[in-house]
Structure formats: structure tokens, C-alpha cells
Amino acid sequence: MTEFRASRRGLLALGGAAVAGAATSGALAGCDSGSSKTAAPVVAKVPFYGAHQAGIATPAPARLAFATYDLTVDGSPQENLAALRQLLQTWTAAAAAMADGKPVPGDSNTLVAPPADTGEAYGSSPANLTITFGVGPSLFDGRFGLASRRPAALADLPMLPPENLDPARSGGDLVVQACSDDPVVAFHVIRNLARLGRGTVVMRWSQLGFGNATSNGASQETPRNLLGFKDGTRNIDGSDAQLMNQHVWVGDETDQQWMRGGSYLVARRIAMHIEAWDRDYLADQQHVFGRFKYTGAPLTGSNERDTPNFAAKDASGQPVIPVNAHIRLAAHENNGGIRILRRGYSYTDGIISASGELDAGLFFIAFQKDPRKQFVTLQRGLGAHDALNEYIQHVGSGLFACPPAPSGQGRYWAQDLVG
Numbered sequence: 001m002t003e004f005r006a007s008r009r010g011l012l013a014l015g016g017a018a019v020a021g022a023a024t025s026g027a028l029a030g031c032d033s034g035s036s037k038t039a040a041p042v043v044a045k046v047p048f049y050g051a052h053q054a055g056i057a058t059p060a061p062a063r064l065a066f067a068t069y070d071l072t073v074d075g076s077p078q079e080n081l082a083a084l085r086q087l088l089q090t091w092t093a094a095a096a097a098m099a100d101g102k103p104v105p106g107d108s109n110t111l112v113a114p115p116a117d118t119g120e121a122y123g124s125s126p127a128n129l130t131i132t133f134g135v136g137p138s139l140f141d142g143r144f145g146l147a148s149r150r151p152a153a154l155a156d157l158p159m160l161p162p163e164n165l166d167p168a169r170s171g172g173d174l175v176v177q178a179c180s181d182d183p184v185v186a187f188h189v190i191r192n193l194a195r196l197g198r199g200t201v202v203m204r205w206s207q208l209g210f211g212n213a214t215s216n217g218a219s220q221e222t223p224r225n226l227l228g229f230k231d232g233t234r235n236i237d238g239s240d241a242q243l244m245n246q247h248v249w250v251g252d253e254t255d256q257q258w259m260r261g262g263s264y265l266v267a268r269r270i271a272m273h274i275e276a277w278d279r280d281y282l283a284d285q286q287h288v289f290g291r292f293k294y295t296g297a298p299l300t301g302s303n304e305r306d307t308p309n310f311a312a313k314d315a316s317g318q319p320v321i322p323v324n325a326h327i328r329l330a331a332h333e334n335n336g337g338i339r340i341l342r343r344g345y346s347y348t349d350g351i352i353s354a355s356g357e358l359d360a361g362l363f364f365i366a367f368q369k370d371p372r373k374q375f376v377t378l379q380r381g382l383g384a385h386d387a388l389n390e391y392i393q394h395v396g397s398g399l400f401a402c403p404p405a406p407s408g409q410g411r412y413w414a415q416d417l418v419g
Contacts, residue, residue, distance in 0.1 A: 044125055044126060044127050044128045044181070045099065045100060045101060045126050045128075045129075046058055046099065046126070046128055046129065046130050047099075048095065048096045048099040048100065048131070048405070048406075049096070049405055049406055049407060049408050049409070049411075050405045050407070051261055051404060051405065051407075052249065052261055052262075052263075052404055052405055053132050053133065053262070053263075053402055053403075053404065053405040054099070054130035054131065054132065054405070055130030055131065055132035055177055055178075055179055055343075056132060056238070056248065056263055056341070056343075056367050056402070057238030057239065057244055057248070057341075058128075058130050058179075058238060059128075059238065060179060060212040060343050060345075061127065061128040061129070061130070061179045061180050061181045061186075061212065062180075062181045062210065062211065062212060063179065063180055063181065063182065063183040063186045063208075063209065063210055063345075064177070064178070064179050064186060064207070064208065064209030064210070064212075064345040064363065065178045065179075065183075065186035065187045065189060065190045065206070065207075065208055065209075066175070066176070066177050066178070066190075066206060066207045066208075066209065066267065066363065066365075067175070067176050067190040067193075067194070067203055067204075067205070067206040067207075068136070068171065068172025068173075068174065068175045068176075068203070068204045068205055068206070068398060069172060069173060069174045069175075069176070069193075069194070069197065069201040069202065069203055069204055070138075070172060070173050070174075070201060070202055070204045071083075071084065071087075071139075071143070071173045071174070071200060071201050072199070072200060072201060072202055073143065073200060077142070077143065077144055077145035078145065080143050080144050080145075081144045081145055081146070081418060083200050084144055084200075084418055085418050085419065086200075087196075087197055087200045087201065088412050088413045088414055088415070088418060089412045090196050090197075091133070091193055091196060091197065091412075091413065092406060092411075092412035092413045093105055093412075094192060094193065094196055095131045095133070095189070095193070095413075096406075096409070098121075098126070098129065098131065098185075098188065098189055098192070099126060099129050099130070099131055100126070101124070101125060101126045101129075103116065103117035103119075103122060104116050104117040104118075104192050104196070117192065118188065118191055118192055118195065120184055120187075120188055120191075121182075121184055121185045121188035124182055124184065124185055125182070125185075126180065126185060127180045127181040127182035127185050128179075128180060128181050129178065129179070129180040129182075129185050129186065129189070130177075130178070130179045130180075131176065131177070131178050131189055132176070132177040132178075132179075132265070132402060133174070133175070133176055133402065133403075133413045133414070134174070134175045134177075134265050134400030134401055134402035134403075135173065135174055135175075135400060135401050135403075135414060135417070136171060136172050136173050136174065136175065136398065136399065136400050136401075137150065137154050137155075137156055137399060138171060138172070138173050139173045139174070140154075144418070146417070146418070149256060149258070149417060150256075151254060151255060151256040151259050151401055152255050153250075153254070153259075153264055153369070153370040153371060153372060153401075154264070154399065154401045155371075155372055156399070157266070157371065157375075157376065157397060157399050158376065160376065160379045160380065160383050160394070161383040161384070161389075162383055162389045162392065162393050162394060163383075163393070163394035163395075163397070164393055164394070164395060165394065165395060165396060165397050166395055166396055168205060169205050169207075169269055169395060169396030169397075170205070170396050170397045170398060171204065171397075171398060172204045172205070172398060172400075173201075173204075174201065174400075175265065175267075175398060175400045176189065176190055176193055177265070177365070178190055179212075183208070183210070187208070190203075190206065205396070207269060207347060207363050207396075208347065209344075209345025209346060209347050209363045210345060210346055210347070210348075211223060211345065211346045212343075212344070212345055222296060222304065225344075225346060225362055226272055226274060226346050226348075226360055226361065226362070227272060227274070227277055227285075227391070228285075228293060229285075229289050229291060229293055229296070230291070230296035230304060231344070232342055232344075233291075233296060233304055233305060234331070234332075235341065235342050236248065236339055236340070236341045236342075238341065243339070244341070246339075247339045247340065247341065247368060247369060247374070248263050248340075248341045248367050248368060248369060249261060249262070249263060249369070250262050250263060250264070250369055251369070253369070257416070258403055258414070258416035258417045259401055259403055259404075260404065261403075261404030261405075262401065262402050262403040262404045263341075263367040263368065263369070263402050264367065264368055264369070264370065264371050264399070264400070264401055264402065265365065265366070265367055265398070265399070265400045265401075265402050266340075266364075266365070266366045266367075266368070266371055266375045266397075266398070266399055267363070267364065267365050267396075267397065267398040267399075267400075268363075268364040268394050268396065268397050268398075269347075269361070269363055269364075269394070269395050269396030269397070270361045270362045270363070270364050270392050270393070270394050270395070271359065271360075271361040271392065271393050271394075271395045272360060272361035272362065272391060272392055273357075273390075273391045273392070273393075274357070274358050274360055274361075275357050275358070276390075276391060277391045280391075286299065287299075287322050287325060287387070288325065288326060288387040288388050288390075288391075289325060289326050289327060289388070290308065290321040290322065290325030290326060290327030290328055291327055298321065298327060299320050299321050299325075300312045300320050300321060308321055308327060308328070308331065309321075310328055310331070310333065310334065322387065323385075324385050324386060324387040325387060326382070326386055326387065326388045329381050329382050329385055329386050330378065330382065335377065335378060335381065338373070338374050338377055338378060339374070340366040340367065340368045340374050340375055340378065341366060341367045341368065342364070342365070342366050343365045343366065343367065344362050344363060344364045344365055344366075345362075345363045345365070346360070346361075346362060346363070347360060347361060347362070347363045348360040361392065362392075367402070371399060403416065403417065
């Protein structure tokens with residue numbers, strides 16, 4: 001495998017990265033699209049309870065803290081299920097409090113015990129915090145007696161070139177995606193859930209992200225990825241109920257009723273060969289994407305949101321948008337109408353030790369009704385033909401079923417699965 005710098009999996013190392021991210025938020029903002037978002041209000045809350053989990057249709061805040069966890073229980077299926085149920089009840093109560101801008105509940109106000117909340121986000125606004133929870137295929141392996149409740153759509157992802165996956169950055173029994181305009185608030189979530197679950201779960205891998213790299217809301221200016229191109233111009237708008245119901249929210253078609261109103265999350269850590277890209281000439285960069293770099297317009301248009309004309313030919317009879325351009329291969333018009341809701345973040349994680357090059361890229365996140373029919377189909381086409389493959393490689397992966405949100409207080413994550 002291409003040698004990438006080892007993941008910082010310890011909580012202390014991750015904490016240091018998050019604090020560093022907070023200290024350099026102004027510098028990191030320069031890696032964003034140049035889009036200028038209105039500063040978050042003093043109190044900016046996203047409802048935690050409802051029909052669907054926050055963090056899917058919700059416009060993406062500026063920062064990401066993503067973590068997967070493995071359960072460490074070793075009892076009978078009945079005992080393990082009881083421990084999982086207790087964990088999810090505890091986690092849900094903590095997540096609801098944090099989304100509301102409150103400390104993790106449970107403080108006894110005694111000086112001779114650790115506080116219930118770690119405190120680094122105390123007094124901070126939630127800053128549009130969303131917390132999204134999911135379960136991985138490995139949860140249904142027999143440890144909890146849940147094998148018969150595994151949805152068919154939660155099938156293990158096949159090999160999808162260009163991938164060279166690091167097992168230490170892939171998989172997991174449970175996942176939490178925390179997004180906020182304040183990096184400390186987002187980190188606070190995955191730190192506290194790991195602490196609350198100690199003895200039942202251990203963090204498997206994690207990823208911090210910045211500069212949400214894909215627009216998913218009509219009010220958001222399209223951001224740029226680290227290759228300098230606008231990303232997400234044709235993404236699903238999370239406020240479009242028709243498209244969300246058609247492509248993202250699980251409905252009556254599911255074989256597992258506990259997933260109705262939920263969605264499936266695919267995460268891919270995509271390393272970018274930035275130094276090689278930076279040496280490529282502008283015309284070729286634009287042919288790789290099928291868009292003009294600075295305006296974001298398709299090569300057949302003049303404005304970013306112009307509909308690409310995939311039939312247009314140049315004077316020599318060649319397609320104006322090349323046959324292997326990313327925009328052509330990803331377009332729903334060329335994939336039988338298949339669409340996914342993308343929700344990605346840029347990342348940088350030091351350097352690749354063998355070469356001294358930047359370990360940086362896109363932490364791709366997508367939500368859909370059925371990964372087998374949507375993400376897998378799209379990625380097979382992209383993996384086989386996309387000109388962008390010369391400059392990227394998928395090095396981490398995760399697939400998770402995200403059930404609907406708890407409907408109200410007293411309900412907890414995945415209650416209809418484990419309750």
C-alpha cells in the first residue's frame with residue numbers, strides 16, 4: 001500500500017489536533033472555497049429530535065469531527081444487547097444535551113469525582129451542531145443476536161478502484177458524525193461519547209475535516225475542494241423534499257422497518273496527490289473536471305449553474321466535455337437518473353513520511369437510500385474511467401445505516417432496532 005502517515009487514533013492526539021484547528025481557524029478558512037458565510041448567531045441550534053436525523057439534509061457547517069467505534073462486549077448475545085441498549089440511551093441523552101448547547105448530563109457537583117462533561121465547550125454556542133449516528137455491517141455479526149435485522153442495503157461494499165484501503169481507517173460497529181461551525185464543539189462530541197462509552201466501546205478511527213467541500217443547501221455558495229475546483233454545484237439540495245424522498249430517505253421499499261425515515265452513509269477518505277496536480281497545466285485540469293476552474297461553469301457554459309451540454313462537439317468533432325471528465329461520469333443524466341446527497345469535507349493530516357508530500361484530500365460523505373444501487377454503481381463508473389483517478393486514491397472507507405432520529409425525549413438512537 002502507498003505509505004500514508006499513521007492515523008492519530010488516541011484521544012489525546014485527536015484532542016491536540018482539534019485544539020490546533022481552533023487556534024488556526026482563520027488560516028484554515030483560507031483553504032475553503034472562498035465562500036463567505038454569515039457569522040453564526042450567538043445561539044445557533046439545530047433540532048436534535050424529529051423525523052430524520054440532523055446532519056443529513058441540514059446545510060453543512062464549517063467543521064467536521066467524524067469517529068467510528070467498536071464494541072468491546074464479550075458476554076452472551078442477551079448481555080451484549082443489554083449493554084448496547086444502555087450505551088445508546090446514555091449517548092442519546094448526551095447528544096441531545098450537547099446539540100442544545102448544554103453540558104453532558106449527570107454532574108453530581110462533587111469535588112471527589114470526575115465531572116460529567118469534559119468542559120472544553122462549556123459556555124460555547126452549539127454553532128449549528130448536528131450529531132448523526134449510524135450502525136455498521138459488523139454490528140450484525142451475531143454478538144448481539146441482531147443478524148436477522150440487518151438490512152439488505154447494508155451489504156458490504158465491494159472492491160471499488162481506485163482504492164487501496166487501510167483497515168485502520170475503515171469499518172466500525174458504530175459511527176458518529178459531528179458537524180459545527182466551531183471545531184471545539186464538534187470535537188467535544190466525539191470525545192465525550194468515547195468517554196461515556198469506555199468499557200463498552202473503543203474508538204476505531206477518526207477524521208477531522210474543515211471547509212465543507214460540497215454544497216448541499218440552496219443558501220450555500222458552492223465551495224472548492226483542495227484541487228481548487230467548485231464541488232457540489234449539482235448536488236441534491238437538502239431542502240428539496242421531493243429529491244430527498246426519491247434518493248436519500250429510506251421508505252416503504254426497505255426490508256427492515258426500523259430504517260424507515262433513515263438513510264445510508266458511505267464515507268471514503270480520498271487522498272489527493274496535490275503536488276502532482278499543482279504541476280498540471282490549467283487546460284488539462286479543466287478537462288479533468290469538465291468545468292472552468294475559476295467560474296465553475298461547465299466547459300459548455302458561462303455560468304456555474306448552466307446545465308452541461310454533453311452532446312456539444314468542438315471544431316474537430318471531439319466532445320467539448322471530454323468522455324472521461326469527472327462531471328460527465330458523475331452526472332445523473334448519464335447514470336440512469338442515479339443521485340446521492342454528498343456532504344464532504346477537506347482534510348489535512350500532516351505529511352506522507354516516505355515522500356514529504358502533504359497527506360491531504362477529501363473526506364467524502366454521501367447519504368442515499370441504497371448504496372448498492374447508488375454509490376456502488378456511480379463509483380464503478382468513476383473508478384473505471386474518471387480522469388481524476390490519476391490524482392486521487394481512496395484509502396479509507398465506511399458504510400453505516402443511519403436510522404431515523406429519536407422522535408422526542410425518552411426515545412433513543414436505534415431504539416426500534418435494539419429496544
